[in-house]
Amino acid sequence: MERMIIFCMLFFCCSMALTVAPYRIVKYKQLFKTIRQLEPIVKDKDVELLHTPENPVDECLFTAVTCFQKGILKLQPANSQVNSTFNQTTKVLKNFTFSNPGKHCESSCESYEKKKPKEFLKSFAKLIKKVI
Numbered sequence: 734m735e736r737m738i739i740f741c742m743l744f745f746c747c748s749m750a751l752t753v754a755p756y757r758i759v760k761y762k763q764l765f766k767t768i769r770q771l772e773p774i775v776k777d778k779d780v781e782l783l784h785t786p787e788n789p790v791d792e793c794l795f796t797a798v799t800c801f802q803k804g805i806l807k808l809q810p811a812n813s814q815v816n817s818t819f820n821q822t823t824k825v826l827k828n829f830t831f832s833n834p835g836k837h838c839e840s841s842c843e844s845y846e847k848k849k850p851k852e853f854l855k856s857f858a859k860l861i862k863k864v865i
Contacts, residue, residue, distance in 0.1 A: 774815040
């Protein structure tokens with residue numbers, strides 16, 4: 734009986750560990766899809782350039798995601814017709830939490846080059862693809 738209980742507990746723990754990783758991957762894939770939906774509806778002319786992390790090292794991923802989330806706040810919809818879609822999409826991106834804070838990164842958001850909003854979003858999608 735004791736062996737059966739231990740076996741059941743082991744089985745339960747293993748099954749829980751296996752379900753955590755796929756959930757995270759699904760979450761990042763949905764985030765990637767959300768970024769791609771935002772690209773065509775974001776205003777790209779006569780706007781503020783945004784600090785855009787390019788190819789951050791692994792220990793700087795948390796800092797890079799934070800920079801992207803700060804940049805999302807500065808994006809504007811291309812026109813009033815896409816305003817509601819734009820607001821819903823940016824809300825998802827603002828509330829995203831990156832689960833790996835990693836080591837302390839020396840660089841700050843201001844150390845990255847400034848780019849147009851569409852290039853900013855492409856770099857964000859590239860970062861999420863790297864995390865997946």
